[in-house]
Amino acid sequence: MSFPPAFVMYAGALLLLLLPRRWRSAAAVVVPVVTLVHLWLLEEGSTMSFASLGYEFEPLAVDSLSKVFGAIFAIAAAAGGLYAWHIKDTGQQVAALVYGGSAVGIAFSGDLFSLLVFTELMAVFSAHLIWARRTEETRRAGTRYLLVHLAAGSFLMAGILMHVAETGSLAVAALDTSSAGAWVMLIGVAVNAAIPPLHAWLPDAYPKATVTGAVFLSAFTTKSSVYVLLRMFVGWHVLIYVGVAMALYGVVYAVLANDIRAILGYHIISQVGYMVAGAGIGTELAVNGATAHAFSHILYKGLLFMGAGAVLHTTGRSTLTDLGGFFARQRAVFWLYMIGAFSISGFPLFNGFISKSMVIEAAGEAHHETVMLLLLLASIGTFLHTGLKLPYWTWFGEDRDIRPRPTPRNMYAAMGVVAALCTLFGVAPGLLYRYLPFPVDYHPYNGAHLVETTQLLALTFVAFWILRAKLAGESKLALDTD
Secondary structure (H helix, E strand, O other): OOOOOOOHHHHHHHHHHHHOOHHHHHHHHHHHHHHHHHHOOOOOOOOOEEEEEEEEEEEEEEEEHHHHHHHHHHHHHHHHHHOOOOOHHHHHHHHHHHHHHHHHHOOOOOHHHHHHHHHHHHHHHHHHHHOHHHHHHHHHHHHEEEEEEHHHHHHHHHHHHHHHHHHHEEEEOOOOOHHHHHHHHHHHHHHOOOOOOOHHHHHHHHHHHOOHHHHHHHHHHHHHHHHHHHHHHOOHHHHHHHHHHHHHHHHHHHHHOOEHHHHHHHHHHHHHHHHHHHHHHHHOOOOOOOOHHHHHHHHHHHHHHHHHHHHHHOOOOHHHOOOOHHHHOOOHHHHHHHHHHHHOOOOOOHHHHHHHHHHHHHHOOOOOOOHHHHHHHHHHHHHHHHHHHHHHHHHOOOOOOOOOOOOOOHHHHHHHHHHHHHHHHHHOOEEEEEEEEOOOOOOOOOOOHHHHHHHHHHHHHHHHHHHHHHHOOHHHHHHHOO
């Protein structure tokens, strides 16, 4: 009998409480791997359903879109577990498994009630990864984070009730813009996707999470919301303009951020903007591009947060104004971070190159030329800040006589695995393309795309080198919408 893959993660979380302490770290890696195997063996079209109270509930519905998102969520959970191997905090380990399992559950939900339950579980258990740092600042940030996401869940639930009253159906399916309930649901999804101006919870909370907790946070909440947009709101043209605004907004605020994990947090907003725009464009190429970019983003953003986390873990510092001058003492972390930076910036041979360009190409094919140009502009900003500003002022710049502690081997192992995947999918995009929702007739390694990308990256590097002093971190607070 087929059953939701999320149940494997939940069972693993319960098992973790019973295992001897020395086995818990291994279990936190093995359970997501078992989940990945289980969900990949599910046949497309498989379902699990039951009737109750006059409605049909379907906590398992399998198709190509759910399998791609479910797979990358499981991979991220396994990589995060490896990165957190040295952590002996059972609460964090259990919370991470339930959090990741809930994201997997969302990907396979066939009814709106199941979708709501998994979304709320995700909100509650992810908040613990912020509180687990156990400071007054993180207590406040975690509480605010939880209240925001519970409010999002309230909008989602209200919209579901309105939708059921309108249609009598709980099925997760594409919604029409004429439905009032759909618009209310969209507000809840928009909060979880960090769509401005409903986004400020993200750059506030992620830098305050534990070193390992931020890696999990970067993977699940916003990307599970992207999945919902692709499943239920595809073709809603308002999302095109919202996505472009996100892509540019995140880049602009990354200029102002001083904390290295806040810079990465703002770039989550920017990168998710490409996916939101892809959902709004709604063509087969756009949906494939948004799906592929979500897959790629979870990998390279996880790697970037791992690198930033290694800096925080070994130096106790996380702001550009407090860092600098210790590249020679942390070469491996720097180069592993840079693989993530090359990936997010769209360098050829890395996974961002084979996914981000699909969304941009889809905008052009759909005759949204201005959208295409603005997304290209945002990609320049991504390389400028995540690929150049952050690593330069973190590891180079002024020598502050920082002596980092040794980086745990499991951190290196996790970064190495994720870096290898970023490179593998960049070199062999067919490994991902074959599993996308629609047949793929797109070839990223064509002459025009390679020349365009090389020119943009080269000019961005030159501009950074000339203006690098202007881009140094400043000990100031950038006021956002909150």
